[in-house]
Amino acid sequence: MSQTTSSTSFAVTEAADRRSADEIAHLLANPGFGSLFTEHMVLVEWTGDTGWQEARVVPYGPIPLDPSAAVFHYAQEIFEGMKAYRHSDGTVWTFRPERNAERFNASARRLAMPELPPTIFLDAIKELVTLDQGWVPPADSGETSLYLRPFMIATEEALGVRPSNRYLFSVIASPAGAYFTGGLTPVSLWVSDQYVRAAAGGTGAAKCGGNYAASLASQAEGIEHGCDQVVFLDAAEHRYVEELGGMNLFFVYADGRVVTPELTGTILPGITRSSLIDLLRERGHDVTERRFTIDEWRDGVAGGEITEVFACGTAAVITPVGRLAWSGGELAMPQDHSLTLDLRQELLDIQYGRAEDRHGWLYQLV
Incomplete structure (x- = not known):
């Protein structure tokens, strides 16, 4: 477990109409996912002349943007997804945020955006959760958490196909219940043969909104066929399994082997994915990261060689x-x-502090 003190100075303006503890408790009884938001947000600005500046926490609300802001026209936008967990002693922790900071900057480089110092990324999350810690659900409330959404957008007021000269980094937070409203039941997947999520040399390994926008048409197609999520295949041969719209895949064999599609540059490097590979290997499983065809999947299940298939991600675990x-x-x-x-x-027990954090994955926020 790790803990740091903030090294970034944030100007704090508290919301004037903060909710009472009773009001928050009522909302946390059924938070849903991504529909409620805490009372504050972090804002930090960047310009080509001054770099990162004006770090502040302000009341949650609309962000004024000019209609010509670059994000609207050229889609320079990236984000991350994380959770804050309440432990039984009342403290609040998050899971491997250093990896989120690393991936955020990898996304920034791919979209020609400025990198954010990891200290600012981590301090921003800590500052927001400390101020809005009353919104972190109690430790005994099941798989509830405070979902954290750091993001960066291009804000320069100008048209022209080039990197923006102004950016805004922000963090917002949303109390969250289960990702799937039907509870933990096996999901059904639709194999998209018309759409692809990403191609070699594209933005598949970046966590940017455009990747998710491109997945929505196929997601609608899957829903029409009674499926919850979509499986994307590679763009070149339409044979190799890549990922779902927002989750990585694992295939468990009868002999204990586990296969997950390798990171080819078209797959998002999931932090949950990486953690599960470590946990599986510690259990003695031979985990292989390689290209995996849709025919291997179908034949392996039909022949009894593949005994379990699961998906993973921050939101759905x-x-x-x-x-x-x-x-x-x-x-x-x-x-x-x-x-x-x-x-x-096992993963949830680590995240909620019910099991030993032998890897040092937890990071204390409050």
């Missing part, structure tokens, strides 16, 4: 896959989710 469908067919996944659920519990 880990969820079993129950059905795979595509144009002209579908296949039920194995019903034994024992390793999936056991891994899920």
Whole structure:
């Protein structure tokens, strides 16, 4: 476990109409996902002349932008997703935020945006959660947490296809319940044969809004076929499994081997994915990161070699896959989710402080 003191100076303006503890408790009883927001947000600005400046925490609210702001026209925008967890002693922690800071800057480089010093990234999260810590759900409230959304947008008021000369970094926070409203039930997946998420040399490894916007048409197609999420295949051959719209995939074999698609530059390097690879190897599983075809998936399940399939990500944590469908067919996944659920519990126990953090993954915020 790690903890640091803030080294970034933030000017703080508290909201005048803060909710009472009773009001917050009422809202936290059923927070949903991404629909409620805490009372404050972090703002830090960058210009080509001055660099990062004006770090501040202000009341949550609209951000004024000129209609010509570059983000509207050229989509320079990146973000991260994290969670803050209340432990039984009342302290509040997050999970591997240094990795989020690293990925944020990798996304920034790909979109020709300025890198944010990791100290500012971490201090911003700590500052916001400290001020709005009353919005972190109690430790005994199940899998609830405070979802954190750091993001950066281009704000220069000018048209022209070039990197912006002004940017805004912000952090907002949203109390969150379960990602899937139906609870922890196996998800059904639609294999998209018409759309791709990313191509070699593109922005697949960056966490930018454009990747998610490009996935929405195929997501709608999947819903039309009774599926929860979409499986994207590679753009060149339409054979290799990449990821879902927002989650990585794992395939468990009867002999204990585990395969997950390798990071080819078109797949987002998930922090949950990386953590699960470590936990699986500690359990003695042979984990291979390699290219994995859709035919291997279907044949492996049909022949009984693949015994479990699961998806993972920050928001959903880990969820079993129950059905795979595509144009002209579908296949039920194995019903034994024992390793999936056991891994899920192990990861949650670490995040909520119920198990030893032997990797030093937790970072104290409050």
